[in-house]
Amino acid sequence: MGNTSLLGRKGRKIFEEATGKLIGYxxxxxxxxxxxSFFGLALAIVxxxxxxxxxxxxxxxxxAAVVLLIxxxxxxxxxxxxxxxxxxxxxxxxxxxxxxxxGDAALIIAITLAGFLNVLLGMLLLxxxxxxxxxxxxxxxxxxxxxxxxxxxxxxxxxxxxAASIIEYFFPRTMMLVSAVLIVINVLVIIQRVLHVRSKxxxxx
Numbered sequence: 415m416g417n418t419s420l421l422g423r424k425g426r427k428i429f430e431e432a433t434g435k436l437i438g439y440x441x442x443x444x445x446x447x448x449x450x451s452f453f454g455l456a457l458a459i460v461x462x463x464x465x466x467x468x469x470x471x472x473x474x475x476x477x478a479a480v481v482l483l484i485x486x487x488x489x490x491x492x493x494x495x496x497x498x499x500x501x502x503x504x505x506x507x508x509x510x511x512x513x514x515x516x517g518d519a520a521l522i523i524a525i526t527l528a529g530f531l532n533v534l535l536g537m538l539l540l541x542x543x544x545x546x547x548x549x550x551x552x553x554x555x556x557x558x559x560x561x562x563x564x565x566x567x568x569x570x571x572x573x574x575x576x577a578a579s580i581i582e583y584f585f586p587r588t589m590m591l592v593s594a595v596l597i598v599i600n601v602l603v604i605i606q607r608v609l610h611v612r613s614k615x616x617x618x619x
Contacts, residue, residue: 429490433491433494436491437491437494437495437498438498440491440495440498440499441495441498441499444499445495445499446501447492447493447495447496447499447501447506447510448492448506448509448510450488450491450492450495451488451489451492451506451509451510451513452513453488454485454486454487454488454489454492454513454517455485455513455516455517457481457482457484457485457488458482458485458516458517458520458521459517459520460481460485461478461479461481461482461485461520461521461524462478462520462521462523462524463524464477464478464481465478465521465524465525465527465528465530465579466524466527466528467528468528468530469527469528469529472583473583475530475579475582475583476579476580476583478579479575479576479579479580480576482521482572482575482576482579483572483573483576485517485572486568486569486572486573486576489510489513489514489517489568489569489572490569492510493510511547511551514547514568515544515547518540518543518544518547518568519540521575522536522539522540522543523536523540525575525589525593530582530589530590531589531590531593532590535590535593535594535597536593538597539593539596539597539600542596542597542600542601542604543571543596543600545600545604546564546566546567546600546603546604546607547568549603549604549607549608549611550563550564550607553607553610553611553614556611556615558610558611558614558615560607560610560611563606563607563610564603564606564607565599565602565603565606566596566599566600566603571596574592574596575589575592575596578592578593
C-alpha cells in the first residue's frame with residue numbers, strides 16, 4: 415500500500431522545511447509541544463463557537479474557517495517541534511491524539527448545530543472520521559506502521575472544510591455536499607486501512 419495520503423510524507427516534509435525557522439526558534443526557546451497541541455485545541459473550540467454563531471451572522475463562517483486553519487497549523491507543527499527539541503514522548507503523542515479527537519468532535523457538532531449539515535450527515539461524518547482515526551490507532555497497537563496510509567488524514571480534512579466554509583458563504587449548501595463527499599472518502603480510507611492491516615498481518619504469519 416505504502417504512503418498514499420494526498421499530502422503524504424513528501425508534503426509534510428515540504429511543510430516542515432517551509433516552517434523550519436519557526437520550528438527551530440521554538441525548539442531553541444524551549445516551547446512545549448504539548449502547549450502547542452493545547453493551543454491548537456483551544457483554537458479549534460473557538461472555531462466551533464464561531465461556526466455556531468455563523469448560523470445567525472453568516473460572516474462568522476469566514477472567521478471560523480480562518481481560525482480552524484490556524485488551529486490546524488499548530489496541530490501540524492507540534493510534532494515537528496517535539497522532534498527538533500528532543501521532546502518526543504509516548505504520552506505527548508497520546509495527548510495530541512486525544513486533543514485532535516476533541517477538536518474534530520467540536521467542529522462537526524458545531525457545523526451541525528449551525529445548520530450547515532443535517533443531523534444524519536453530521537452523525538455519519540463524526541462516526542466515519544472517528545473510525546478513520548481508530549483504525550490507525552488500533553493497527554499501530556498491533557505494531558503496524560500506518561502513517562500516511564489512506565487518501566485523507568486530519569490535515570487534508572481540515573483543508574477541505576476550510577475551503578468548503580469559504581465557498582459556503584457565497585454558495586449555501588456547499589458544506590452539505592462536501593461533507594457527503596468526505597463521508598464517502600472516509601469509508602474508502604477505512605476500507606483501505608483494513609486491507610493494509612490484513613496484508614501486513616498476513617506477512618507476519
